[in-house]
Amino acid sequence: MLYREAGDFKTSYRDDSQTFPLRLDRWGYYLILAVAFLVIPFVITDYWANSVLVPFLIYAIAALGLNILVGYAGQVSLGTGGFMAVGAYATYKLSTAFPEVSMLVHILIAGAITAVVGVVFGLPSLRIKGFYLAVATLAAQFFLVWLFNKVPWFYNYSASGQITAPERTFLGYFITGPQTSAAAKYMVCLVFAVAVAWIARNLTRGTAGRKWMAIRDMDIAAEIIGVNPLQAKISAFAVSSFFIGIAGALFFAVYLGAAEVGESFGINKSFLVLFMVIIGGLGSIFGSFAGAAFLVLLPVLLKNVLVGGLGWPTDLAAHFELMIVGALIVFFLIVEPHGLAQLWRLTKEKLRLWPFPH
């Protein structure tokens, strides 16, 4: 009864094409933003920040980035971990070389550097497609990890090859380093996540996004109607890598504080983010967040329930966690192959018709 367009009059084209056409959706959106910005920072604890919300937001940014490439532009990529590593190492090099510049600027520049690297590795996409492109990006993944392991310049010649985020402040608050408060970590990630989601949403419903989707759906047809595949594919790689680079930079500088390329940015990371996109829903902004939430929060929740709540041995719980998460992934994909975003879409459709379904 409440959830419908009736009575919500749109008087301009601008109103008509807004992201949330339903009033209830809009309110929900503003409410979530208000809670995220005005409530959570004041109640957040170290545990909630470091184990739940910060990783969730960072993975959501990475998933958004990959979703642009895979979901909107249809270019399969397995190089996410490698691109995140570029973001992380770029932040490290920049912040140690120019300590006087703000860390937030470094994170953005790191994103830009990743975008350039992404474009370089995206060039083969003009010639190869599908699985073959996946293999080419897989090569990028292995090459980048090898590079950051092999060339000591990238980790400032430290004995162990680890990179450590230096302490930096913004407006007097620590935003990186061990003294950073939970609220500061969360706020930095939240601002980036909201900004990235906002940009992604507006890009994908504009010209750029329509070009990407045209290329995804049928590249020859797209080319015939005047979409330049070079421009479309390269821009998809650039934007996607920019976001992934920011995610990598935050992952290293804000979340972990120290990183090692093989362990933090290995092939597992690429698969994890790809699974987030697939489970969340290809070509959906909400899906990126839902997929990240599913794969980041569920293991933590299961661990707390099984070990903390039921008192199971940790190894048994760890094995069960793998089985439960795996089974749920299979279940969700069988029930709804288009991911959690499609489930959400269907729920909304049903709500609109309720209580008089036809």
Next chain:
Amino acid sequence: MKLRLAALVAAAMMAAAPAMADLVVPNLSYRTGPYGANGNQYADGFNDYFTLLNERDGGIGGQKIQVPECETAYNTEKGVECYESTKGQGALVYNPFSTGITYQLIPKASTDKIPLYTPGYGRTSSKNGKVFEWVFNAPANYWDGASVIVKHLLDVNGGKLDGKKIALVYHNSAFGKEPIRTLQELGKKHGFTLTEIPVDPAAAQEQKSQWLQIRREKPDYVILYGWGVMNQAAIQEAANVKYPMENLIGIWWAGGEVDVEPAGAAANGYKSVNFNGAGTSYPYYEQLKQHVIDPGKASGGGAHVGKAMYSRGMYAALVIAEAIKKAQELSGTPNVTPAQVRDGFEALDISEARMTELGLPGFGQPIKITCDNHGGTGMARMQQWDAAAKEWKSISDFIEPDQEILTPLIAADSEAYAKENGITPRTCS
């Protein structure tokens, strides 16, 4: 659905946070994944020692010890989660049992003022207590291990290694890269050439190309800095290319039963360093049997009691327990804080007499920690695998590492860390 999820998380968290006055020593273990076979034993040894103290003595100084276990799977992200989730329970000291997680936790724990104890792993230069106030890595570290191996090779070769070729097969991570600089310096001093052969952790079971390289280059000795399934694969591949086993020498993390047993008789003669004893011949195990194993309270069913990794986990628990005891003595209260435990560590003095009292004569070296030396003397023994008897044979006494090489390296690395992080080294009187 989201609300219900949030409510469930909240409920689970409430249930997971017990508030009590016990001494809390979290066990960040890993019983799953590629490092699980080794991690299992270590975690059992760690748990059993505290169970024995609780059962036999009623804890330390009359305070029971809680050992909440948290599975890290040797993964830094999970390690951070474990740290944060156990921190709230009043953890007194952390033994993260992973070099990667240690690197992560050094700045965090120092800010939270909780001591870290990283025996035989972690950041070597944390031996310098002037810079790393909250980190302790006695009795030995990776550089000590590398130096002891080279000293053993000098012994075998009559004091000369000129013109010898030594290959380092290492886990391509912070752990495996640690000894490179030391070995390079030692190479300059003793005139051997070092070949570095990395093994990627993600593909640790595929070492064909590495061992083909070894077969081609024929190094006189191979030093193995491996962990988990990488060790088993390395020893098997060494046997496959017919590399003489007695010339293959592992760090202590490549010196467990699980590492050599899969290769069977082919692993006979394989050597490794070790800083703790192994086997159940110590009087300690009679106590353990009486109070822990027989009543059925042994961690993991007591399947690994006396193994090399089990003994090392037990040793780590022993040092932590001694530090807590010392802290109680110093502060005069049984209910110590993490800061008092840190002071306890810094005043730690475990003599051979004390080890005998604990039922472990000749098990380890005397440990004496001071304000500027958090790493002890760093001695280690050589052990050799007897495949027929299925046991490690100690083939040397405790060998002292070459501090002439190590001290300047540790000073340089800790100074670099202090500079990077804006730490002013404290003065030790």
